[in-house]
Every structure is written in structure tokens, then in C-alpha cells.
Amino acid sequence: LAAILASFAYWSELDIRYFPQLISENEIKLNGQPKEWPARIRPRGRLKLEQIEEISAKGPRLLHAPNLPLQVPEGGFVNLKPGLEHGQQAETWRVMITFLSPLRILQKRKRITPQTFNPGLFFGRLADRYNNFSKHFGTGAPDKNEPDYIKRKNASKKVICVRNTLKTRQVKRYKHHLNNYVPLDGLLGEVVFDNVDNSLLPLIKMGELLHAGKSITFGYGEYKVEHFAQT
Numbered sequence: 001l002a003a004i005l006a007s008f009a010y011w012s013e014l015d016i017r018y019f020p021q022l023i024s025e026n027e028i029k030l031n032g033q034p035k036e037w038p039a040r041i042r043p044r045g046r047l048k049l050e051q052i053e054e055i056s057a058k059g060p061r062l063l064h065a066p067n068l069p070l071q072v073p074e075g076g077f078v079n080l081k082p083g084l085e086h087g088q089q090a091e092t093w094r095v096m097i098t099f100l101s102p103l104r105i106l107q108k109r110k111r112i113t114p115q116t117f118n119p120g121l122f123f124g125r126l127a128d129r130y131n132n133f134s135k136h137f138g139t140g141a142p143d144k145n146e147p148d149y150i151k152r153k154n155a156s157k158k159v160i161c162v163r164n165t166l167k168t169r170q171v172k173r174y175k176h177h178l179n180n181y182v183p184l185d186g187l188l189g190e191v192v193f194d195n196v197d198n199s200l201l202p203l204i205k206m207g208e209l210l211h212a213g214k215s216i217t218f219g220y221g222e223y224k225v226e227h228f229a230q231t
Contacts, residue, residue, distance in 0.1 A: 102186020123156035155197035163192035
């Protein structure tokens with residue numbers, strides 16, 4: 001979590017608290033559980049940000065703790081425009097991501113191919129993932145009439161894909177009820193998005209935690225943000 005958040009620590013809205021539906025400060029009391037289990041736990045699937053440290057040759061450096069502002073890490077990889085101070089926000093970004101496990105997205109019941117992949121589908125599935133996760137494990141799905149929700153939806157329609165090296169790859173997954181391995185196709189490779197609005201950056205970073213597309217519970221749809229720069 002530290003590595004994920006620290007690289008984007010120039011912007012406070014990329015704190016995990018930007019998505020309140022995923023966080024709960026409440027705890028559940030456990031009764032009749034094994035002694036080695038904690039007496040109280042948090043609801044399944046909900047997160048609490050405790051602390052972020054930057055680990056380097058100099059040792060750990062505290063970036064965030066409760067009631068403290070998020071600090072800028074030493075040596076981030078953000079490509080800032082000349083004349084733009086740290087903490088200021090650009091209007092749009094170029095973002096490069098690499099899929100680490102097969103991405104599976106269905107459109108009209110058909111699996112998308114490298115040729116039919118487009119930013120609108122990708123960001124739509126990220127939004128669906130966030131909404132479903134919040135509904136089932138958080139405090140409820142966000143209101144679709146919220147300004148932030150509408151802004152992200154409109155911004156996703158303006159994103160363009162300027163590079164696409166995706167290839168269809170087949171991965172075999174074991175199914176217990178069949179007692180056999182079943183092949184599943186998905187997309188692996190790299191994509192570069194241009195004209196990415198600020199409002200979409202938290203959604204992209206969230207996707208690194210929650211993944212995108214179908215078969216997520218089996219590890220599919222994992223990706224990593226490799227680089228982003230102002231445009």
C-alpha cells in the first residue's frame with residue numbers, strides 16, 4: 001500500500017480516503033472465536049489506512065500517519081512540467097499501464113480483443129468494480145448523481161488510447177467441480193492513455209488494488225501504473 005500511494009503522494013485526493021465507501025472506522029466484536037484470533041475485527045473487505053513509510057537506503061521515512069498530512073516522498077517518478085510547482089495540478093495526463101494478469105472484459109456477451117479494447121470500456125469496468133465493492137463490502141455504492149461520479153463518467157469518454165501492445169493470451173485455471181484445467185483468454189501487454197483528467201487518477205490507482213474486468217477473484221485484471229506525465 002505504501003508503494004502504491006507514495007508514488008502519487010503529490011495529490012491529496014489520491015489518498016485511499018478519497019473513496020469513503022471502502023473505509024470503515026467501526027469494528028465488529030467476535031464471540032466464541034479461537035484464542036489466537038483478535039477480539040475485534042473490521043468488516044470484511046473494508047480498509048483502514050494506518051501508516052505509510054518510504055523505504056530507501058537511508059532507512060524508513062514516515063509519509064503518513066493518522067491526523068498527519070500526506071507527505072511528498074523523496075524521489076518520485078512524476079514527470080512535472082517546467083514551472084509547475086509540487087502540489088499544483090495539471091489538467092490532463094498521459095498514463096502508461098501494464099497488465100500483469102489477463103484482462104477479461106465482455107461487451108455484448110463477447111470478449112474484447114486487442115482491436116476492440118478502448119478506454120471507455122476500461123474505465124467503465126473500473127467504475128463498476130468500485131461500485132460493486134462498495135455495495136457489498138463497504139458502506140454502499142456511491143450516488144450516481146454525485147458531482148464526482150458524474151465528472152469521472154464524463155472525463156472517461158474523453159480519454160484516448162495512443163499506444164496499445166495488448167495480445168490475447170490463454171491461461172489455464174483449475175475448476176474443482178470439473179476436476180480439470182479450463183483455458184481462459186485475456187489481454188496482456190501495455191497501453192498508454194492520453195487526455196486523462198485529474199478526476200480519473202484516483203480511480204486508476206484504486207484499480208491497482210481491486211483489479212478490473214472479470215474473473216478478478218482468480219487474480220485476473222491486475223495491472224501496474226508504470227509512468228504518468230502531464231500533457
